[in-house]
Amino acid sequence: xxxxxxxxxxxxxxxTTSGLTADEEQAIRVLPxxxxxxxxNQTIVRDGDRPxxxxxxxxxxxxxxxxxxxxxxxxxxxxxxxxxxDLQSLHLHELxxxxxxxxxxxxxxxxxIALRELHRRWPNVAEIFWRDTLVxxxxxxxxxxxxxxxxxxxxxAHIIVELRERLRIIGRVDPDGFEMxxxxxxxGEAMGITAVHANRVIRQLREDNVVELHRGRVTVLNEMKLxxxxxxxxxxxxxSPSL
Amino acid sequence: MARFHFHIHExxxxxxxxxxxxxxxxxxxxxxxxxxxxSIARDAFITGSARRVVVDVHRENVPFxxxxxxxxxxxxxxxxxxxxx
Numbered sequence: 084x085x086x087x088x089x090x091x092x093x094x095x096x097x098x099t100t101s102g103l104t105a106d107e108e109q110a111i112r113v114l115p116x117x118x119x120x121x122x123x124n125q126t127i128v129r130d131g132d133r134p135x136x137x138x139x140x141x142x143x144x145x146x147x148x149x150x151x152x153x154x155x156x157x158x159x160x161x162x163x164x165x166x167x168x169d170l171q172s173l174h175l176h177e178l179x180x181x182x183x184x185x186x187x188x189x190x191x192x193x194x195x196i197a198l199r200e201l202h203r204r205w206p207n208v209a210e211i212f213w214r215d216t217l218v219x220x221x222x223x224x225x226x227x228x229x230x231x232x233x234x235x236x237x238x239x240a241h242i243i244v245e246l247r248e249r250l251r252i253i254g255r256v257d258p259d260g261f262e263m264x265x266x267x268x269x270x271g272e273a274m275g276i277t278a279v280h281a282n283r284v285i286r287q288l289r290e291d292n293v294v295e296l297h298r299g300r301v302t303v304l305n306e307m308k309l310x311x312x313x314x315x316x317x318x319x320x321x322x323s324p325s326l
Numbered sequence: 327m328a329r330f331h332f333h334i335h336e337x338x339x340x341x342x343x344x345x346x347x348x349x350x351x352x353x354x355x356x357x358x359x360x361x362x363x364x365s366i367a368r369d370a371f372i373t374g375s376a377r378r379v380v381v382d383v384h385r386e387n388v389p390f391x392x393x394x395x396x397x398x399x400x401x402x403x404x405x406x407x408x409x410x411x
Contacts, residue, residue, distance in 0.1 A: 234369045234372065234373055235365070235369050236369075276362075276365045277358055277361045277362040277365060278347060278358075279332040279334075279343065279347070279358060279359075279362040279381075280362050280365045280366055282343065282345070283334055283341060283366060286341065
């Protein structure tokens with residue numbers, strides 16, 4: 084498989100968010116990547132695993148989650164092409180949560196050895212990846228505020244708007260909407276509510292003419308209402324090198 | 327496996343569950359109904375959109391279980407003299 088398309092979403096994202104230069108981009112593009120295909124709902128890296136490679140999402144959606152001893156799963160984050168959700172495994176050797184495919188996925192695995200070599204030769208790329216994990220942490224802080232403080236309709240609106248702002252960076256938002264391939268049960272697991280309550284919230288957002296969520300796709304019905312409900316301030320995404 | 331529908335009542339408003347969900351264990355249905363009621367009631371009570379939430383569960387379109395949650399707030403301070411501290 085040609086090396087170029089594998090890193091496309093990643094370099095596109097890093098160019099926009101972190102000012103990746105052409106030389107640095109080339110250094111990322113020539114990284115040795117092993118491509119594997121996954122079906123939906125497969126665990127890619129499990130809580131307790133000690134991975135020797137990091138996982139770049141080439142196509143499809145993934146999620147990170149933790150499950151309590153009573154079997155309740157909390158979805159912690161949703162991941163899109165161009166992201167490396169387990170970049171932390173380069174420094175934190177034992178994974179402390181699960182990385183799971185949400186849809187059919189094409190994943191590119193980059194060995195820790197290759198990443199370390201990249202970082203030694205290109206210190207600025209190491210800084211950009213460091214920055215990336217800090218933004219990851221900022222997103223988790225926002226997720227905690229969202230789950231802990233916003234009522235369910237606002238909570239879902241916030242998740243929808245954040246996903247859109249991230250998909251926009253990789254050119255995956257159409258004029259008529261974007262993908263959000265979560266089932267009602269998974270939306271419930273992300274929001275910390277039951278699937279039935281999630282269904283109730285999705286219906287309310289549609290009936291209130293805010294947003295339509297249907298078959299894994301989002302259509303915004305009223306942009307102003309959506310932004311107001313979401314209480315969204317995108318600074319925490321740091322989507323420009325100056326932020 | 328049976329299909330269960332969780333219809334929600336918030337005060338007078340009824341929100342029908344058209345799709346339903348499959349469960350193979352009655353205890354799971356009960357747990358889902360209670361958790362759903364508690365979670366919807368939390369939002370409704372805090373935002374003030376309703377004071378009573380009912381989860382009306384039907385199994386294969388026959389009534390199966392009803393969970394009702396009501397908000398009762400009793401104001402116990404004497405009306406004219408409000409405490410100053």
